[in-house]
Amino acid sequence: xxxxxxxxxxxxxxxxxSISRIAHEIVEKNxxxxxxxxxxxxxxxxxxxxxxxxxxKQIEKTVIPIGTLDITLYRxxxxxxxxxxxxxxxxxxxxxxxxxxxxxxxxxYTGRTIRAALDELIDFGRPKAIQLAVLVDRGHRELPIRxxxxxxxxxxxxxxxxxxxxxxxxxxTEVIIIGKYAK
Amino acid sequence: xxxxxxxxxxxxxxxxxxxxxxxxxxxxxxxxxxxKEISARKIKKVxxxxxxxxxxxxxxxxxxxxxxFELAEKRLSADVVNFSASTSSxxxxxxxxxxxxxxxxxxxxxxxxxxxxxxASYMLSKKLNASVINAGDxxxxxxxxALLDMFTIRGKKGRLEGLKVAIIGDIRHSRVARSNxxxxxxxxxxxxxxxPKTLLPVDIEKMGVQVFYNIEQAVKNVDVIMALxxxxxxxxxxxFPSIREYSKLYGITSERLKYAKGNVxxxxxxxxxxxxxxxxxxADGPYSVILDQVTNGLAVRMAVxxxxxxxxxxxxxxx
Numbered sequence: 360x361x362x363x364x365x366x367x368x369x370x371x372x373x374x375x376x377s378i379s380r381i382a383h384e385i386v387e388k389n390x391x392x393x394x395x396x397x398x399x400x401x402x403x404x405x406x407x408x409x410x411x412x413x414x415x416k417q418i419e420k421t422v423i424p425i426g427t428l429d430i431t432l433y434r435x436x437x438x439x440x441x442x443x444x445x446x447x448x449x450x451x452x453x454x455x456x457x458x459x460x461x462x463x464x465x466x467x468y469t470g471r472t473i474r475a476a477l478d479e480l481i482d483f484g485r486p487k488a489i490q491l492a493v494l495v496d497r498g499h500r501e502l503p504i505r506x507x508x509x510x511x512x513x514x515x516x517x518x519x520x521x522x523x524x525x526x527x528x529x530x531x532t533e534v535i536i537i538g539k540y541a542k
Numbered sequence: 543x544x545x546x547x548x549x550x551x552x553x554x555x556x557x558x559x560x561x562x563x564x565x566x567x568x569x570x571x572x573x574x575x576x577x578k579e580i581s582a583r584k585i586k587k588v589x590x591x592x593x594x595x596x597x598x599x600x601x602x603x604x605x606x607x608x609x610x611f612e613l614a615e616k617r618l619s620a621d622v623v624n625f626s627a628s629t630s631s632x633x634x635x636x637x638x639x640x641x642x643x644x645x646x647x648x649x650x651x652x653x654x655x656x657x658x659x660x661x662a663s664y665m666l667s668k669k670l671n672a673s674v675i676n677a678g679d680x681x682x683x684x685x686x687x688a689l690l691d692m693f694t695i696r697g698k699k700g701r702l703e704g705l706k707v708a709i710i711g712d713i714r715h716s717r718v719a720r721s722n723x724x725x726x727x728x729x730x731x732x733x734x735x736x737x738p739k740t741l742l743p744v745d746i747e748k749m750g751v752q753v754f755y756n757i758e759q760a761v762k763n764v765d766v767i768m769a770l771x772x773x774x775x776x777x778x779x780x781x782f783p784s785i786r787e788y789s790k791l792y793g794i795t796s797e798r799l800k801y802a803k804g805n806v807x808x809x810x811x812x813x814x815x816x817x818x819x820x821x822x823x824x825a826d827g828p829y830s831v832i833l834d835q836v837t838n839g840l841a842v843r844m845a846v847x848x849x850x851x852x853x854x855x856x857x858x859x860x861x
Contacts (some may be wrong), residue, residue, distance in 0.1 A: 429576065432590040432618075432848075442550045443852030445569075446576040446845075482585040 361540050362520070368513050369534035374494065374525075377510030378407065381492050382414035384508050389459055392419050394487065396458045398426040400476055401447055403465040406527040407494055411463060426451035428462075433475035449479070456484035461508075465523035467493040470504035495534055497521045551849040555667040555674040558683035559725040567725055571693050573845035574838070580617060581840060591620035594651040594851055599641065600626040600677070601657045606812050606836065607677050607687070611654050614843035620851075623650075638662060642669045652851050655679070660717075673850045681715050686846055687811050688721035690839040692729060694831055695766055697838065698807055703730035708760045708802075710792055711770035711819050712741045714781075718811045719770060723749050736760035737792060740781040757792050761802045768809040769794045769820045785818055794820045799829065807831050 369377070389395055392415060399408030405427050412425050429447040437443070462476055473491060480489060492508035497515040513536070515521060520537040524530075549565045559567065580588055596615045600608050608624075615622045638657075645653060652673040655663050660680030667674040678684040696702050707726060713719045713735050726733050727750045735746060736754040747753050754760035761767055772788060782788045799806060808820075808830045816822045825832060 432588040437590060437852070438593065442552055443849055446573055446848065448576045449579055478589070482583060482587070484584055 361542050363538050363540060365519070365536045365538045367533055367535050368495070368521075369511060371526075371532040374510070374523075374532050374534065377494060378410050379414055381508045381510060382411050382418060385411070385461055385490075385492065386415060386419055388490075388507070392421045392423050394457070394459050395461065396424045396426065396453060396455060397461045397463060398428050398451065398455075398480070400462065400464040400472065401427060401429045403523055403525055403528060404428075404463045406525045407465060407492075408463040409527075411461075411492065424453045426453065426455075428476055428479060430472060430475040430479055433479045435471060435475065451483055454484055455480065455486045457487050460486045460489045461492055462489055463492045465494050465525075466521050467491070467496045467504075467506050467509070468499055468521075470500045470502035473504050474502050494523055495521055551852070553850065555663075555676075556685055556846050556850055557663050557667060557674065557676045559685050559688055559721045559728070560683065562685075562725075562728070564728045564730075567689070567692070567728060570689055570842070570845050570849065571696060573849060574689075574693050574841040577844040577848070578838070578841040580844070581837075587617050587619055589619045590848055591615070591618040591851060593621075595621045595623065595649070596652045596654065596847070596851075597645055597648075597650045598622065598624045598626075598677075599645075599653060599655045599657075600624070601655070601662075602678070604656050604677070606839070607656065607684075610836070610839045611675075611677060611686075611843055611847075614840050614847055617840075618844055618847055620652075620847070638665065639669060642666050645672065646670055652847065675846060675850060678717055680717065681720070682717050683721045683724075684717040684811075685721050685725075686839070686843055687718045688725045689846070690835055690842040691718075691722055691768070691809060691811070692725055693842050694809065694835050694838045695807060697834070698831060699765060702726070704732070705766060706732045706734070706764040706803075707766040707768060708734045708736055708754075708764045709768045709770065710736045710757060710760065710794065712773055712781075713737055713746060713770070714741045714743050715773045716770050722768070723751055727751075734760050734764065738782050738788070757798060758801050761798060761806075764802045764806060766807045766809060767794060767799070767802060768811075769814075771811065771813065772815055772818055789818050793818065794824050796821065796823055796827065799824065805829075809835060811835070 397408050397412055399405035408425055412423055416422055427450040429449045431444050431446045490507040493506045494510040496506050496509040496512050499517055518539050523534050526532045549569050650672050654675045654677050656677040657679050660682035662679045663674055663676035676685055709719050723733055733751045735751050736757055806829055808824055810820055810832050814820055
């Protein structure tokens with residue numbers, strides 16, 4: 360199988376505008392930032408969460424608590440994949456009980472990552488509500504899960520890969536589509 | 543920015559640190575770092591090993607290690623069966639193989655074994671498709687203890703490389719010492735051993751350690767002092783005239799700490815003979831990390847269980 364870059368769906372400015380809009384929508388929907396916490400899913404969800412927190416600080420002049428979730432130990436395919444994936448740290452230094460948690464990830468696809476994240480979060484306490492923010496929703500859900508805030512809906516084929524790149528981790532900010540071809 | 547861990551774990555078993563590479567040891571320690579937080583959660587449990595069955599076979603008495611393994615297994619959601627036998631009713635050899643075959647027949651995924659014979663875990667690993675973790679075999683190795691010791695040192699000092707450690711006491715009978723020497727040498731530490739000549743194995747310096755017979759010289763400028771237990775049960779004959787004399791010459795006293803670095807760490811694998819190899823004021827003093835070792839043991843064992851049971855080596859390298 361070979362991989363070929365097919366094209367850019369969002370550039371740096373596009374990503375920034377989307378994050379800005381998501382930040383506004385979060386504040387609007389929750390009528391402010393009281394009781395709000397934000398948790399990014401490793402790896403790129405963490406950087407997106409940081410960007411959203413920064414944006415909300417500009418809008419509302421409040422800093423909302425931020426946490427990091429590594430869902431590896433909650434994956435539903437641990438017993439089928441070849442060797443154990445590397446486990447990184449989950450860091451939630453505040454109590455999430457009765458809080459509104461905004462979960463942040465880069466791409467929403469099958470919904471399995473979010474299922475794992477929901478299960479893990481609930482082991483930390485009983486939040487008042489959990490909302491989901493993603494930069495890209497590419498469809499093809501395998502579970503009944505949807506995003507409350509989506510940067511962009513990108514219709515894709517399952518033969519494609521959607522890759523979010525962020526300066527903080529990948530040197531460049533953009534969203535691209537990669538095609539998988541049988542050789 | 544990218545800090546990917548590239549190395550993958552593909553071993554069916556953890557039998558000792560002698561066989562591991564520096565990278566594999568580092569992978570276990572890094573993985574343990576991520577598992578530490580789980581024990582601080584409200585619900586101290588993750589579903590990583592859901593549906594796996596683990597048998598703890600303890601042919602030799604153990605409190606700390608057995609409880610630590612059992613807790614680690616339960617926090618990973620594995621099903622656990624415990625088997626402890628009085629050593630007298632079982633002789634090694636055929637009986638252990640029989641036990642192994644029975645385990646195989648019960649479709650167990652992983653076996654944690656503590657045995658008084660060196661090499662027992664190795665033999666079992668050859669006979670089983672299941673993963674085998676050595677929880678101490680005779681005077682050979684006790685890898686998870688050494689891993690948790692290194693994890694504790696790294697946590698307190700921020701690094702392992704270049705640190706000086708003095709291991710004091712009964713090196714001859716100590717599987718903890720052997721595993722630590724293998725592991726610490728690989729991680730670039732400067733290892734010293736010290737004890738009465740009768741308790742130091744012949745040719746120990748060939749492992750790359752420095753040998754001392756005088757404790758004040760041994761602990762001079764070290765970052766870590768590790769006291770070993772005087773193992774009365776492994777001493778058929780007298781290796782030193784009296785406990786009192788041993789204590790006087792090799793006991794860790796607060797007076798002797800002054801020779802070490804100012805922020806020295808005091809470690810002991812437990813169980814302690816207070817007043818023999820370590821004085822109570824040192825064991826409970828500000829430099830002691832003995833209880834940190836116990837806490838960290840849980841995270842390290844979770845990491846090992848996670849890595850070992852994940853390898854899809856059906857049939858593995860053995861059988």
